Amino acid sequence: MLIFQLLLVWLRLSKGLSRRSLRTVATVFRIVLGLVGLIVTLASRASVPPLDAKVPLHENTLYSQLDLEPSIERRSCCPACYASYSIQNAPPKCTHCITPGVQPCNEPLDTWRHRRRQGPIKVPRAFYSTQDFEAWLTHFLGRPEVETLLEQSWNHVPSHDTMYGLWDSPAWTGFQNGWTSGRHHLTFSIYIDWFNPYGNKIGGKVVSCGAIMLVCMNLPPEHRFRLGNMFFAGMTPPPYSPNVTAINELTEPIICQLLTFWPGKVIPTFQHPNGVLVGVAILPVLADLPALRKLCGYLSFSATYFCTWCRCRQSDLERLDLENWEPRTAAEVRSAATTWHSMDYAAREAQASSTGVRWSPLHLLPYWDPVESLVLDYMHNFLEGVLQSQLHIFWAIGITKARVKSFVDYDKELHALEYEIPDDTSEIDDELASLRSDSQAHDEHLTASRLRARSVSDDSMEIGDFTAPNSSFSSVSSLPNDDTSTIRAESSHPSDRDYIDVEPQPAAEPTFSPAQIEMIRQAISDINLPSWVSRPPFNLGDAEHGSLSADELLILFEIIFPMKLPEIWLLNPGNVRNGLLLHNFADLVLSSNIVTSFKTSGTLADQYTTHFISFRQTRHQLWPNIASVPNDHLAMHNGRLLKHWGPFGALSTFNYETVNGILARVPTNRHSCELKLNLFKPIS
Amino acid sequence: MQDLSQTGSEFVKKFISVLVPECVSTTINLSDEAVATEQSKAVPLNLSQYTALLTHLNTPTVQYSSALVLPVDPNTVLPNLARQHTEIMWNKHIYSTIRTHLGNASILFYDPAQSDRKLSGGITSIWTLPLAGRLRTFFFVDGHKPLLPHDAEKNPYTKLPDMQTQVVAAEYSGYTYLIEPEHIITHAAMYRRPKGTFGMSCEVFVVCVALNRGRK
Numbered sequence: 001m002l003i004f005q006l007l008l009v010w011l012r013l014s015k016g017l018s019r020r021s022l023r024t025v026a027t028v029f030r031i032v033l034g035l036v037g038l039i040v041t042l043a044s045r046a047s048v049p050p051l052d053a054k055v056p057l058h059e060n061t062l063y064s065q066l067d068l069e070p071s072i073e074r075r076s077c078c079p080a081c082y083a084s085y086s087i088q089n090a091p092p093k094c095t096h097c098i099t100p101g102v103q104p105c106n107e108p109l110d111t112w113r114h115r116r117r118q119g120p121i122k123v124p125r126a127f128y129s130t131q132d133f134e135a136w137l138t139h140f141l142g143r144p145e146v147e148t149l150l151e152q153s154w155n156h157v158p159s160h161d162t163m164y165g166l167w168d169s170p171a172w173t174g175f176q177n178g179w180t181s182g183r184h185h186l187t188f189s190i191y192i193d194w195f196n197p198y199g200n201k202i203g204g205k206v207v208s209c210g211a212i213m214l215v216c217m218n219l220p221p222e223h224r225f226r227l228g229n230m231f232f233a234g235m236t237p238p239p240y241s242p243n244v245t246a247i248n249e250l251t252e253p254i255i256c257q258l259l260t261f262w263p264g265k266v267i268p269t270f271q272h273p274n275g276v277l278v279g280v281a282i283l284p285v286l287a288d289l290p291a292l293r294k295l296c297g298y299l300s301f302s303a304t305y306f307c308t309w310c311r312c313r314q315s316d317l318e319r320l321d322l323e324n325w326e327p328r329t330a331a332e333v334r335s336a337a338t339t340w341h342s343m344d345y346a347a348r349e350a351q352a353s354s355t356g357v358r359w360s361p362l363h364l365l366p367y368w369d370p371v372e373s374l375v376l377d378y379m380h381n382f383l384e385g386v387l388q389s390q391l392h393i394f395w396a397i398g399i400t401k402a403r404v405k406s407f408v409d410y411d412k413e414l415h416a417l418e419y420e421i422p423d424d425t426s427e428i429d430d431e432l433a434s435l436r437s438d439s440q441a442h443d444e445h446l447t448a449s450r451l452r453a454r455s456v457s458d459d460s461m462e463i464g465d466f467t468a469p470n471s472s473f474s475s476v477s478s479l480p481n482d483d484t485s486t487i488r489a490e491s492s493h494p495s496d497r498d499y500i501d502v503e504p505q506p507a508a509e510p511t512f513s514p515a516q517i518e519m520i521r522q523a524i525s526d527i528n529l530p531s532w533v534s535r536p537p538f539n540l541g542d543a544e545h546g547s548l549s550a551d552e553l554l555i556l557f558e559i560i561f562p563m564k565l566p567e568i569w570l571l572n573p574g575n576v577r578n579g580l581l582l583h584n585f586a587d588l589v590l591s592s593n594i595v596t597s598f599k600t601s602g603t604l605a606d607q608y609t610t611h612f613i614s615f616r617q618t619r620h621q622l623w624p625n626i627a628s629v630p631n632d633h634l635a636m637h638n639g640r641l642l643k644h645w646g647p648f649g650a651l652s653t654f655n656y657e658t659v660n661g662i663l664a665r666v667p668t669n670r671h672s673c674e675l676k677l678n679l680f681k682p683i684s
Numbered sequence: 685m686q687d688l689s690q691t692g693s694e695f696v697k698k699f700i701s702v703l704v705p706e707c708v709s710t711t712i713n714l715s716d717e718a719v720a721t722e723q724s725k726a727v728p729l730n731l732s733q734y735t736a737l738l739t740h741l742n743t744p745t746v747q748y749s750s751a752l753v754l755p756v757d758p759n760t761v762l763p764n765l766a767r768q769h770t771e772i773m774w775n776k777h778i779y780s781t782i783r784t785h786l787g788n789a790s791i792l793f794y795d796p797a798q799s800d801r802k803l804s805g806g807i808t809s810i811w812t813l814p815l816a817g818r819l820r821t822f823f824f825v826d827g828h829k830p831l832l833p834h835d836a837e838k839n840p841y842t843k844l845p846d847m848q849t850q851v852v853a854a855e856y857s858g859y860t861y862l863i864e865p866e867h868i869i870t871h872a873a874m875y876r877r878p879k880g881t882f883g884m885s886c887e888v889f890v891v892c893v894a895l896n897r898g899r900k
Contacts, residue, residue, distance in 0.1 A: 523875065528787040530871035532777050533895065558894040562847040563875045566840050567890075570882065582844075590846035597898035611846075649897060 071135035076124035080107035082246040130234040133257045141269035153218040169646030188214040189284040195660040210236030225655040252361040288380045297360030301630040305356025317628040333370040378648045383550040385631035395511040398541045523564040587615035598649035609639030713817045726765035766813040782806040790872040792893040826856035835884040848894040854887035870896035
């Protein structure tokens, strides 16, 4: 019987069998089992209890019989400010105030839905679903193999020089005086990102649903990203991603759950059925660059103090004297965040602008280091940032006027929608001011303006990511909207919502002639690659191939270009510019190889810094009119971060993005209010 | 009773292998039936391959005796029959012979005779052989041929070592290495360039081994 039940669950969860088909299969099982029972009864002439009744026909019954039902708490959620309430005791209108003394949100929380039998019933307009961490942890540690796997991290002896993973890094070994090596001390990473639950459709709805995931870093790397080993903490309510203040409302319940585990809780495990004290801590915080800022309480890239690791300003983007940069400290950031939190929102503006910091619920965790806990994800920063801008902006491959036009056209489309994008969504100040003025306006205006306060997608903060402060791109300044920050590069590629495209910057003079481009394309076609490597598009540079994925950029810069570009640039050895181009490219390739490697050391980290600085120096020599962008500045921190975190290969968000892809493919019936539950159950 | 439990455990393994094939360990001992199936598809190794295999398996300690030297000890004799493959899956990657797929056949590997020495080459043949109840895989790999001294001077990659790219002659060295899967470091990307590239006097291969990314 258990086999039939497991088979049905497997068909449903692993193979995506529809509910209707599941019922059909279950009915067939019932018939088969009934016939078997009948035959056995006739053969043995004894009464055999009917087996068929035990095969459940409904998915939920199946899960509950097998104890697979995740413990999910659903709360009524304000669609405007994301404050959550118990469904039973929710007030008719949102009573949440951003700060004490401010007018409450007053957004209606309920709506009417017509049911066939019950008629119209009152239901919450939005739900916020979170999974119970203790229940999940009990289930996780109750599995026979888990503690054996966890012991590998507790017994791990870090290597002295070369680091092969997180367990070898000072971030791990030095966390709270070796806390990570204590038995039943579990260290999790926290990750947040947004995806379109209706799939990535160019002509489809732009809907943003956020997944907050925790991954147990004590598991060996090959086990960390199995769905059964990941904790899906919460799903943010679609269709919009929360703004910088609303996200705190969503993350706080999760952080509060985790806070109770810091001193430890007694949890029964497979090896200790009577319970053992289990401690839980959050160490690496992972996300794409804008989401990281939202989650950890930093202002966006367009803020004066845009860097999360140092106090460099926007005007310091060209600085290469890394040793003179003033690093941020945990105490300073925590103090600034606490001050911001205690202020009324009128004063918060000045406070946030002067420090670049605001409050995040992560500050509730006493051990959380708001500077050292942040991981600079190389996929977003280096691959889709530095490498992509080298290709499109500096080499001028694949950036065309048509592409710039597409940015504008798509932007116009967005403005045509009722969900307007504010001119500068990056600064919390504007959002707060907007909310305040909205709260005093007419009800109809209230709703509309709150929609403005939310971003259509979470990555509205990406707007400023690649904007050069001194951008002199004439095409951009002549665009209908003179605020270039509203040209949402990411939105112009709805097929790949995490694609962070470069802002239309001053297009460099083409580095490669058409004949050389053709040679590169021919090389892409001719180079013999193993079949597991995804070959970059043969028509590189043409708009037709669409956005390049991070993986394709990696293959281009680590395999294809190193095999071809020296040949092109050395055809005329006397050409000084070609020599400089080769030097510049070699520094970039070395930096890329180190930052994407699965092993690192202090020596390699120093090599990275040396070569990346050299790369930026020669780049400035070659293209003096193109200004640096925040990504360039952030990449300067990679050397120090490699020494702290160990190899980035094991900490990249590639695996988390894969899970996002799985979530985006979960079948939904487009009922946004039920969406989170539909997504939660299959993955939990 | 033991037989029954064994049968039950075999059934569960088979059941799991159908549901979640990737969870099934590849290092399980072969059943007699599997050994027989493997041997039924085996073909004779040629003399040089057999000798190389015997030498490889008897290094550092002698475990097998030759089937070509009389008298033959049936307990220790190394069978001269093995199953030949054109491609094989290992660690989720496909390895092929040069004739089948040059991209899947070009590899960077550790020299079994000198474990810290890394070499590049192309797989010429792949064999599997049940030994001591375990299916073992062997690759015969032709090493890449270094450039002639006057061409090596023109190799631009000697000044760009961090690109993890090298230039070798387009023909193989003729020296064959016998390796096992654990000796393979990574696949290599290959790019055939005509005579005159970089001013060289012969056709060459540009070989890039950056796919490893420090994994091994």
